[in-house]
Amino acid sequence: MPSKKTFDFENALTELETLVGKLEDGELSLEESLQHFERGIALSTDCQKALQTAKLKVEKLIEKTDGELKTTPFTED
Secondary structure, three states: OOOOOOOOOHHHHHHHHHHHHHHHHHHOOOHHHHHHHHHHHHHHHHHHHHHHHHHHHHHHOOEEOOOOEEEOOOOOO
C-alpha cells in the first residue's frame, strides 16, 4: 500500500503566490488562466484545512493548573 504524501504548507503557499503573480501579470491565455485558477483554489483549500488542523492542535495543547490538566483554547490575538 502506498504511503500518503505529507502536505507541505510552505511549498503550497509559495506555489499559490506564484500562481497569483502569473494571473496578475495578465499574460496567460484564457485556458492557462483557468488552469492556474483551479490549481490556486485547490491549494487555497488545502492550506485552509492545514491551518484549521493546526488551530485544533493548539486548542488541544494542555497546561497544568494545580496538578490538573486543562485545555488551552486558541486565540488569534
